Amino acid sequence: MSSKQHKVRVGISVGDFNGIGPEIIMKALNDKSITDFFTPIIFASGKLFTYQKNIFKLQQTFNYINEVSEAQGGKINMVNLWKDNVNVELGKPTEESTKMAVDSLEAATAALLNNEIDVLVTAPINKDEMMKQGFAHAGHTGYLEEKAGKKGLMFLVTDDLKVAVSTHHIPVSQVASSISKESIKKQIKLLNQCLIEDFQIQKPKIAVLGLNPHAGDGGQIGREEIEIIQPAIAEIFDNGIMAFGPFPADSYFQPEKYRNYDAVLAMYHDQGLAPFKTLAYADGVNYTAGLPFIRTSPDHGVAYDIAGQNIADEQSFREAIFAAVKIFKNRSEYQTLMESRLKPKRAAADNGVDEDLPKDSAR
Known part of the structure; x- marks a missing residue:
């Protein structure tokens, strides 16, 4: 299948669920035709999203799966990382929301490195709270650079x-x-x-x-x-x-x-x-350029001040998804072109002998 025909598998990390992460994810995926363009795979909690979609009065269904390999095209897939009830306190970070932000990012990144998803789109995190709980990086970029083994x-x-x-x-x-x-x-x-x-x-x-x-x-x-x-x-x-x-x-x-x-x-x-x-x-x-994999995110933060008010604008998150898909296809096309380049052969000017052949075979 060519890169143009391949339906890109978009992994999505949830960010801090007490911010606007789940809201903008669900709103960005709310168009019923969205899965015609890519296959979304959210790394989150079914109970969390069921609770929040009711707050925002969204009519969405999710395909709950335990492994990324179970994801289906034409559906909004969710790797159900946490089976227990989730304590949502919209508007402020908690130890639970911070831990889930880390867990979601780590699970999605592992899937990216294992080629189970094609691109990663990350919802906003609270960097300070994550570092307080032992996360070693001041943001997504440093974490992904460490995983890639190179600077982005x-x-x-x-x-x-x-x-x-x-x-x-x-x-x-x-x-x-x-x-x-x-x-x-x-x-x-x-x-x-x-x-x-x-x-x-x-x-x-x-x-x-x-x-x-x-x-x-x-x-x-x-x-x-x-x-x-x-x-x-x-x-x-x-x-x-x-x-x-x-x-x-x-x-x-x-x-x-x-x-x-x-x-x-x-x-x-x-x-x-x-x-x-x-x-x-x-x-x-926000695109982390120069890494062997593709990661994008919206260019804003967790926005605790408007969390739960149903006024968060999902446009930047939607743009992040489609940017990741487009970059994946552009990069795949470029790599295909580079691999299929014709390598010119050196030929002798006067007798047409291919100089790449061994000397004793050119007779």
Whole structure:
């Protein structure tokens, strides 16, 4: 079956169920035709979702299964991880909701690594509460990097705005010491390859932001641009990657500027995510780029303040699902094309002999 015919198996982790995770999952899957496009597999609790779908007055049925292999096309499948009753306290994290967020993520990731699902879409988690209970990472990205055994790149995407960040969840006081010429070069290369393989952009143009106000003002407001960022861009450009900058962050995100580039690499979390969420909040998707598997999520958090009020907007979560499906198909198509490339044979100019044959056979 070709990648275009394959119905992608979308694994979904539940996040913190006292936030808006279950609500946006169910709303995003509420269209009866949704399973024509992919096969959803939620890692959660049947009793939890039955309770919450009644709150939101949703008419959904789930195919409850014990193993991922039992999932069926045309149905909303749920791996029933917890058989006991669930104590729901909408609007605040609890030890139980935090533990289930971890369990769901670990079960879904295991299925991803075992090729039982094709992509992973994660509902929002409470990072602080998870770390208090022993989770070793400040978010999904670090956890998935550990499982993949390689560094990824936090990449926020819409159709016309794509923002990656060089440093992830670290204090602002550590940002300057955490960037280096080599790390920026690796990130630009990774971003370039991601745009080619996952978004089918043949010759990407990548903008890179400066770290300091006004991109350092020629060294008057910091020298990281002169000593680190600009040399990295220059070396990458000389190697054939279309990277430009560093640009001042305060003026880059004007529409007539950012639309001239296929993606931007910001130096730290809020430098990239604050303008992204302002410009593209409802449609934004968080994609962990550069890993051997595909993971997306909505670009918002657990939203305890509106949990249970039936007003959470599922658009970003729906976009995360369809982005994961599209990236999977793009990447599969790219890999197929690379595997089937014709390798030209070297032939002798004067006698047509195939020079790849052993010398004694060319007679």
